[in-house]
Amino acid sequence: IFLEMFPYRNRQCCWVVHRLRVRSLASPSREIAASETTRSLLSQIQGEENVSGDGVLQSCTGGLLRLSMPGSVFVGQGLRVGSVPAVVVRFDRTGVVAAALDVAEAGASVSSCGMLTLKQRDWPAGLSNCSLSEIVTPSGASTESLLKLPASRASKRLQIQRHLPSGLAAVEALLPLGEGQRLGLVGPPGTGKSTALRMLATSQAPETAVVFVAHRRHQSRLEAEFAELGDRSAPFVALSAEPSSPAPERYFLLLAALRLAVELGSSHRNVVLAVDDAVSFAEAAAELKVPPMSAAQVVASTLEAAGNWTCSGHQRALSVAIALDLAPGDELATVPRDLWRSTEPSLDICLNFRHGLASKGVYPAIDLDVLNTTYAATFQLPVLRVLRGELRGLLRRSNSLKEKLATGKDSGFQAEVEDVDSLGSDTVARALLTQSKLCSMREVVVLACASVVFYFPRQRPSRSEVAAFQAEVVDLIRSYYPSIWEALDRDLSDEEARRLLQELGEVLLQNRHVFQLTRLDV
Numbered sequence: 001i002f003l004e005m006f007p008y009r010n011r012q013c014c015w016v017v018h019r020l021r022v023r024s025l026a027s028p029s030r031e032i033a034a035s036e037t038t039r040s041l042l043s044q045i046q047g048e049e050n051v052s053g054d055g056v057l058q059s060c061t062g063g064l065l066r067l068s069m070p071g072s073v074f075v076g077q078g079l080r081v082g083s084v085p086a087v088v089v090r091f092d093r094t095g096v097v098a099a100a101l102d103v104a105e106a107g108a109s110v111s112s113c114g115m116l117t118l119k120q121r122d123w124p125a126g127l128s129n130c131s132l133s134e135i136v137t138p139s140g141a142s143t144e145s146l147l148k149l150p151a152s153r154a155s156k157r158l159q160i161q162r163h164l165p166s167g168l169a170a171v172e173a174l175l176p177l178g179e180g181q182r183l184g185l186v187g188p189p190g191t192g193k194s195t196a197l198r199m200l201a202t203s204q205a206p207e208t209a210v211v212f213v214a215h216r217r218h219q220s221r222l223e224a225e226f227a228e229l230g231d232r233s234a235p236f237v238a239l240s241a242e243p244s245s246p247a248p249e250r251y252f253l254l255l256a257a258l259r260l261a262v263e264l265g266s267s268h269r270n271v272v273l274a275v276d277d278a279v280s281f282a283e284a285a286a287e288l289k290v291p292p293m294s295a296a297q298v299v300a301s302t303l304e305a306a307g308n309w310t311c312s313g314h315q316r317a318l319s320v321a322i323a324l325d326l327a328p329g330d331e332l333a334t335v336p337r338d339l340w341r342s343t344e345p346s347l348d349i350c351l352n353f354r355h356g357l358a359s360k361g362v363y364p365a366i367d368l369d370v371l372n373t374t375y376a377a378t379f380q381l382p383v384l385r386v387l388r389g390e391l392r393g394l395l396r397r398s399n400s401l402k403e404k405l406a407t408g409k410d411s412g413f414q415a416e417v418e419d420v421d422s423l424g425s426d427t428v429a430r431a432l433l434t435q436s437k438l439c440s441m442r443e444v445v446v447l448a449c450a451s452v453v454f455y456f457p458r459q460r461p462s463r464s465e466v467a468a469f470q471a472e473v474v475d476l477i478r479s480y481y482p483s484i485w486e487a488l489d490r491d492l493s494d495e496e497a498r499r500l501l502q503e504l505g506e507v508l509l510q511n512r513h514v515f516q517l518t519r520l521d522v
Contacts, residue, residue: 055110063246078138082108099248113138115145123235157307167203170433174371179317180308187353192364209268215280247287277323296342303346361463382497398426428456
């Protein structure tokens, strides 16, 4: 067969025929000692059409299926194993290896389809809580395959001009986000990355489409977390995989979310893709042994798809936020290390979460010093842009005091009481910029102003006391000073913003005796 097909490469073809001991492809009844891979490859070379008929399910382990298929098959081809969608991921000596996206039953029939793609559907406004099997089909076109990654927008990106809400006081005050940016939330487990990511997703404007991916999260729990989402004019799609889900389902979850985010970008001006977390995705890829695409490649392509661009005269934006459950400063295992090396260069902003802060009750435990950069966003709220300089000075002062006290302690000097009290007050002021509940822009301004104008004589307050103070100071301005409250998120000039902040600061100082943390007699 080879000699007839390739007469100009007789020597190499004879060697292949000898190694594979292929005696005939024309008569399936004759004995063939080649693997299914070889048979499929030679069938495609000869130009044979795919042979119809059901394949045979040989075994199933951890979501990976070993199949014997009639005719030619290829990596990425969609299959149906009973009613369960599956996709061919590789070949080995025993036959075809496919990944099932749900639990496949023993003895189920196997049939070839098209490509694994998203189902054609109109996403309604509001929350849609789905699993992977509910949104994909193995019968799609090759041009829409989940294994076809979107092109990078590096050459088409426009300058970031619009603000992207985060719901995080520290981020809004020090390093605000912009539409089209690539954000990483990095830190060890238990430091509040998932909480911060949910706050970012739920703080988006009603006309912003959101795709939220949760690996190893129960669907019912995710639905409860987004129960108070409110009215929306754009879709909010929450995709989840159960903790016990097989590796293929967790692997293709991110690929489906990326494809969905790109598709929503054609009909919505702004789309946010939030991934929680990428390390679980990388672990699923490692469980597949030889995945169709490496986790590092998929995550890097997901980040490169973000940006601002113009489509048919309309400006579009895709923002990507990825949580990574790892500590870059620690010695990492192979999977998270390779993932971090491929992810870090593509991040525009990286929020670091510290275990030491979480142990002190600061949650989410965002490292504020990392946010203290010289970068000033032009799209930041005017009053926060004015406050930002004061907040950066507060962070520098507290760090200097900390270094001074540490050096004096090492040298055997006694610390001055004034320095200790000042550092204690600055520590409380820092804590005001962290919160476990979603913050509006007006609330962020009030908390940022309070952290600058107040002196806190109370040393080491509990996290509940800090949270109570945050609620009280916001309620004071909202309830008793409505004119100030209404003006806090307006588009003001710098001079108008300074006058408004001066008025707000005077009101806070006049009422300092009302709050337990600022009363000098406590």
